[in-house]
Amino acid sequence: MDKLKRKQALPLELLAPAGSYEAFKAAVENGTDAVYLGGKSFSARASAANFDLEELQKAVRYAHERQVKVYVTVNILISDQEFPELLNYLYDLHEIGVDAVILQDIGVAELIHRIIPELETHASTQMTVNTSWGVRHLESLGFSRVVLARETSAAEMKAIAEGTPLDLEVFVHGALCISYSGQCLMSSFIGGRSGNRGTCAQPCRMTYQLINDKKQNLLEEQNIGDHLLSPRDLNLAEELAELKGIGIHSLKVEGRMKRPEYVATVIRLYRQAIDRIEDQQEGNAVAPLLTPAEHQELLQVFNRDFTNGYFRENLGAELMSYSRPNNRGTRLGRVARSERGRLAIKLEGSLHPGDGIEFWTGRGREGVTVGLIWRNGLETTEGLPGETVEIEFSGIAHQGDRVFKTNDALLMEKARHSFQEGREQRKNPLTMRLSGHVGEQLCLEVMSAQRKVTVHSASPAQMAMKRPLTFDYAFQQLGRLGTTPFWLDKLEMEIDEGIMLPVSDLNEMRRQAIEELLKQSRQIVDRQTYRQRVERWKERQAFERNSSISLQKDILPQVSVAVSDPLTLQAALKAGGKRVLIGGEHWRSRRSFSLEEIRGSFLDCRKQKVDCVWRLPRVLNEAQSESLLIDLKKAAEWEVKPKIMVSNLGELEMLKSIDREWPFEVDYSLNVFNEGSLAYFRKLGAQRITLSPELHHEQLAYLAKWSGTEVIVFGDLEMMVSEYCPVGATLGGKKGERCARNCMKESHFLRDRMKYDFPVETDQECRMHLFNVKILNLYEELAQIRRMGVSTVRLQLTRQTPAQVQQSVRLFNEAWDMLQMAKKGKWTSNDGMAELSTIFPEGFTKGHFFRGVL
Template structure:
């Protein structure tokens, strides 16, 4: 029998929580006022959180709390105390992103169930295994995984897997997006994403020439459609997904009510008979009407290419209402032939040929010149709409007043929609107190006796029908009468108030039992303080002494490797993603690079791709085994799956890449326990934060100091989708080979993009990171290795850049800090970056 999946709803406000519960959610995820990835939502303070848990648990619904951002050292203790509050409040789990916080929770609050957030970018079998071994009870999978991958993971691990099945889709692998952070200072890893992916861009070639006509394709080249899997519920259940997650903590409660109500019906129908499963037309219409950017099943059935994207509109489309037929000049009304019903109070939008879009709330409708409140599909209506509207313009209904009102009733009415069935038993005898017992659907029971005894009835003795009527008056409670058993001996009577009071008592007692049955044993304050002291003490040890300061450079071609070594690089990162504009990196290249580095006394570290789906993972690890005897100085690891099993395939030192989001000292402890020998810090850290970490670093620290930083890593490729024709059933024509492309924004900045050997896109910052003047400050702060990111650059760039940093590092090591030479070097480096230089987050941070 197919396992019943959990329907998991979002709640960014109290109204959304009620909407989720009343419309059939099995669980709700929400955030507190701090430490969550939707800082713009209303969220819940401590009192609201406790109230939310009580409200949900009485009704049999679980509460998960998002604590899914990266945390700085100074925030860790406060975050742990917040988690302690959540545990004692009785939440059913917390969703975490930060590796360090997850490591500390194991020691400080082992009683608290933790879920691995999708922000942890878990996208392969070994990543899931690693999370289970780290103590996570559930893994929220990357949205880029297909059902075959998920089914295999479920089969091999039995893990509790959660996946997004409806709502907005991030174009980038979650946890790997730095776009909002680096171009606008609002970090997605801190819950403040400004959604630059929803802005217009143009696809340009290396010379800046536009390769796409925006009027034909659209301008929103990074804006995905919303996920909608309503047609595929049986397939999702068969794959073994346990928790069906609806995205939308920023959405209105009406959205939550409508989507949850619809998926509740769909899941129940699939459980009843998956073979005859269908989605009703009204259900599809309601999902589209409440909010859509057009729909896609996401990656569940493979890479949909351009069908994933909403190129022409980054926000709600609504439902197509019809086309403009003409304009009645006499009445000054636009005539529209309706394809859907229209009511007063609905909102519509006309996609006008000239001037964008024109939207109004419908305050008047005319049919044949007569005002009406409602017009059916097929009617020719006249509407007063301002703007330059022409025949043929499309019209969409973006707001359905009736649908919204139906949704609103579920979270504003005192009468509850969702009811818990109860079984009552009543026994009444003359000269004895009336006995009442109630049992719920979990088998929990409560009982009580009346304060007065039964009297001999002269006129109206108690009857089953009378008791049924009284006990069924449960309108404003979460309960409903399902069964009634009655034992009446003789003609007995009791006052109605006594029966009502008894009913109130047993229901209150039952509510308390339902609550106490879901609340775990509390962790006392003294226990917490003792555990905190022990756990945090591990992070307070002074830093060890590390090897001599070094200069590293990351490249993806053999010529650049040789240029780096000749110009003074101590360490070269080589391999990993091969960019199609430069050609593949083969095993022979790695052999030749290792030999070249050996001869020139440099260290070669093999890079791993930062994303490795299972088939790619197996291919890469087979290569690692073939390279066992090569004189490599280490493996650069950028994803949690490879980190979890790298020791099975290589005995070389492991260096953690910045894609692991190392943001605090506790994360270093996590990596050390995984065998990591050096850690590359998150590019979102400030110099001050690095200094604080450097004072007690348990691993050598590496920092990126130069290069165009990757803003996005996406399974979607705009080049292949737009120019290559990539779509379901259609392969890409490969326009990226030997060519470079970029995305140009409204300000004229061009963000370079590369396509790797897996046809994934890497989008880079327009401005180049350069902190050559800060080399002394970084080294004094505790950084051991300075890294130049030059994976997309040519040998000339590499030689020039490495040369400048070699000289700057040597000056520092020789005690000859020369600010004038650093300024001159920066001026020279600036000539390589037409868009300009940036110091990234070193002096602004994201906190």
Template sequence: MTRSAKPELLAPAGDWEALVAAVQNGADAVYLGGKLYNARQGAANFDHEELQRAVDYAHIRGVKVYVTVNILLSDEELEDAARFLHFLQQAGADGVILQDLGLANLARQVLPELPLHASTQMTVHNRAGVEKLLALGFRRVVLAREMSLKEIRDIKEATGAELEVFIHGALCICYSGQCLLSSMIGGRSGNRGRCAQPCRLRYTLVDERGRPVVDSREVGEYLLSPRDLNLSGHLPDLIRAGISSFKIEGRMKRPEYVATVVRIYRNLIDRAMVEEDFYITPEEARDLAQIFNRDFTTGYFYGRPGYELMSYKRPNNRGLFLGRVVRYHPHTRRAEVALEEPLRVGDGVEVWVSRGGRVGVEVHAIWEKGRQVEQAPAGSVVEISLPREVRPQDRLFKTHDAFLMERARATFASPREVRKRPVTFHVRVRLGEPFRVRVEDDAGHSGLGTGLTPAQPAVKRPLTPEFLKEQLDRLGNTPFALKDVRCELDDNVIVPVGEINEARRQALEEMEAAIIKSARPAPPLPEDVFARRLAGARVKATGRALPAGWSPGKRPLLSIAVTDLASLEAAVSAGVDQVYFGGESFRSGPPVGEEEIRRGAEICKKHGVRFILSTPRIIHDPEMAAVERLLDLATNLPAQGVLAGNLGLIDRVARTGLPLYADLAFNVFNLRTAAYLLDQGAVQLALSPELTMEQVAALVSGGHFAAEVLVQGAVELMVSRYCALGSLLGGLAPGRNCSSPCCGRRCALKDRVGAVFPLEVDQFCRMHLFNSRDLCLVNDVHKFAEMGVAALRIDGRGRGAEYARVTVDAYRRALSLNPAGDAGELTRLRERLQQYSPAGLTRGHYYRGVE
């Protein structure tokens, strides 16, 4: 393994104790967040003073610090966020992890000295996307968790980019940055750092009539809850792939978790770099499982895992299997348990009872063979107190291991340092001169300390090298360890011991300052220079080209996205202005191929409707060739544009010469993101559905460009490489192909309150989850028109021809009405549309916003 570069071990730090735990257990770098603008607002996080302290603490110990600023930002927040980035640059942060394209664009203008890392929230999952971010000035890309090891290896070989991947911890079921589930259900946006994790709740897979199609009692109820990622046994493969940074997820986890996981991965990475026959010990595997697990998976690194990705039966820590109940003694309220793992007082256990859920307790006492003991080994039969009756063969799991937690806590709760930097002291003591000591580490950082009093002739006990070494080795609570002491020492001299200690302190303090200074990526940017740059970076998103058929001040165009030819024909006959079709299709309906695309383009041309080729928002590299064939087809038709939501398609669309329509997946939340996409050649931008009416109005008035808003249809809440239908009904698993139960079939997920979320599966076998209620803004079309919105979009994908015809007709009528005099007719149109949304209609975030 020594031929490959050693990867960085990157650890999470949600608070100060977790930071210390990560550093002291061997992390090469940590990532953490400030009090604002990061995707883990539920963590304690760090204020400005704590951030500076964290950077200095880590740098003195040879550890890098990356700060997360990985949420979408409004225009009102951007300048303040840029000032925060300036603070981080001055503090010496080694990089910032960003999601927002607009902030990234601004940062490159005003803070080119600050290294940028692309968050996994940017949904980068193909080579062209990585290349696009490198061109934008990113130093590192955190890849989507859905990528295979081969895809990652190929990107590394093709681009040479710094690539970061998650190797351990919780997984999102959706491609990060594309999830609106928490946002739409409860107003807590994952894109704004407030995800409430509704994916970890109970769901039932149902058919079109709402009938369950799997037995939840047998399968489980947590149908969107993945297992935890664990690649501990596969590190040599990841190292050979050239991955630069191995990232542990867990900024919401307690510091004991961070300490344990970092300690084990530190040992494993070091072992992988020197051992030909890599291994993980049973103790290491057990500790990883004990500290937290929802069961483990290798994710998508080795293919699509199907149902083996998921933790269907529980969404939280399951602990380590401890043993089974032998019998229960009602009179003593004790359970007799046959142990398969050691148990000690202070451990936490949970019994999975055969009837009535689970029973969890802390073990306060253990009885073995009638006597009370502090601990019992595996293989023994013991009694423990339980508050309710359990039955023979009920399973016990150890959810809290007191010894493991104590071991972890010892690494960060004590002032004594585990991680030490070796130093050499150079001492000079000359008669008549003050004591002088220079300290130096192996990297050449040094510091000088001197006494105040000239050395005197010794009366009784002169200084010796042994005595000086003893005094200088008093480094217990510092991050330094004595390597050597080299002395230039006159015979028979003495200096006060206090001066030796003070000189040592001065020298170490000066060396710490030198280490901190040298660890900085760049010198601090002066405030006045930054202020001038920021003042000169004002932006106006002026479109270089505008879509034909629309100009500022004209009524909005009416657009629709469809996935079958019948819906396209219905929409065209009802009076739609532009259609998105062809590059994405759902398996519940008829397939869409080149013939259907040609036919759709002909129908649109005949009726004067703009035909725009749609493309999937997710396109992995093995799928890119199929999409490129469609782009070539669109060029030859010709289509009037391409709807793309993928960074990896921007340059490819540009080569076709067709206009680029930026899709919802770009998360356009501010004017600077709009400006970037317009600079890339986009003629129309779909705005984020998480914006309010006021934010839409400000965006549209703030820049002269064609903006599109989603006004009708079931909002897409998720796109996932995991497919519930294939996994639960089609037998999809490692080594087993799916039987395609999705073909010609519609299913949905029903939540615990009865809301039904439709599912669709696209041509690449990715699952799309839609909102239970249709978005409907038919009453508000004139507000959008007055703002200057260019296009109103209906999402008719998978909804059929009747839905396309009725919704287009309703919006066409609404646009022709006078809102002041025809309020009743607008209400009737809304009531008509409600017939197609049995769960009711919603106005989304336009009037409520997101947290």
């Protein structure tokens, strides 16, 4: 059986979120196959309630008793100082019996595969993997599952599934990030709350204006809304059968920050849809997987409008919720009149006391909770579609104002009832067989779907004097399974007629059998063995660190300059640049390097003894990867292979597929945040590694001991990369065109509510790249950075003019050379800072150099 057919044969897994124990129970009791949740540490939803170890142990036991799996999120970047705590935590998770951990940090992934390979690992969507090449690399790392980037299309999913034995997981419902997950630094740089550390403040849900160089609001006349980075919610409920055919195994619902009632409702509805797929496969007529009423419940529980995201194509404006970033509710009707403390509403939907409703008026929105309801002057408990009812209301509303229901009291009560303590319904059927003869101990065999156990009565059976053991009585006693996760489905009896057994014996046999069934039979690595593995890992890490430190002495510190077009390359060389990074994204606003120009640039740089590196784009889809692969194969035939800087795992895998010895470097987009990640890429042959821009100076100093570290000290900070382009989506084009190519005609910015203007660039693939308002500038910290021992400092100048590049490179080269020659006393930052301030009037930031993200 080929990979795709094997995947299609697997049952779909419904994977639910749980940010609290209540939400966890809501998911289990409403039919989920697995739950993902976070501990108190190392979780990408740090503001959820999350689970301490005791709660986690309780949750795992509850889930496993009901054949539900538990995956724990360890999906943030981990600092070196956190590794001792992490080592203990990982063993605790293994000992508790979690089914897998979900990871972002590649250093943590390799750590687990070395010290506790028994713990299954899933690659988080935060790893930004959206191609078969990236998945292939994760396969070599030991992952068993990959959570694909939300931007992956159906066709790309199928191509990936056909080429990998790994399980594939995709998001099917809930909130969407506008940026590629793992590549968003917007919250981090604006407010110090890092998405890569689980504390994203969601600045994408705030208001923005699209402006040009002249500071004109380009959308002022369109009145589409100001939430220009706020997507709708994902809903793939009707695409589940197609996902199964594509080869997707796990269907993930987003929502660890959502209340339990939301989890209960969404999981119940998706469970029903999945079950109906099986009916359709058995030959029944193809029909929608959810009824109109069920779709209405999905809308009612929470929506920002729904979208199928990038499943089919890039939707542009249809992906977005421009008018509001939070729950829209469902259309309830319109205001008919308002008088004497009452408001009359012409209903399009049902209304009950306790419902939350919201009025959309010309002045904004006003919400109330419904109390008493009147129909024709009489109090009622329900208003129905088509009726006009009155409610108590003391606010301001006018005839014709739209009314939306934002909270359905009956739906919430239905959801709460499903996971109420003591009302658990998620139970497994048991078959029991009671057999034996007079004078012998009776035998009770108990069979679940997974196990079979056998117990015997404490005393032998006897002939009954008055009340023999009947089938009905035995079924009644053996079926008293109470709060256990079982119910008695079938009972078979093979006993002599007219015998009896004390009721206490029957009850004890039942108790023993259930206790045996609930025992978890799995192998646990003993703590001593684990400690020995950890010690070996520490020794290896120390050896690699020391080896790298010794190599560091032989590397001459340099200033590295990243440029994106031939003109700025010449400016960098003219200013005395000795190391250049060429390529990267191909901006639509300027002419980029062709492959032949990259080749020519390498030849020119070799003649001038300049270290030249071909820097690859940050994000590529499947088709773009194949195009790059063709170019790389051509470059492999050049007289001297160009040094390559990879920006994602797929690019690294492509490079290695052509030549395992091809020299390469690692860009900052791979989020190298600790020694484990450094060691991993060094082991694969990376000559230089650019460290994460979210590192604090003390973390940088620790990692700078390793050879080949590069730190970005100046230039543009890219905060977001997105398949969605606000320029093309909102400004439109001629009839039949999705985009008018306005990005090629003038510069664009997103202005926030504080009047800060964030530059927008669009690449040749029409992705949007959003940059920080201020330029990163660590010029004044160069002496400190030099003392750290950093191998290379980088100027990120991919959007600057040739004049800006030339002046910046000259200033940093002069400073770096002075510091390198130990002439610090002859150099001060004052003059250079004054000149830089003139060149870049937008102002500067020191990024995370002093504040960090921990």
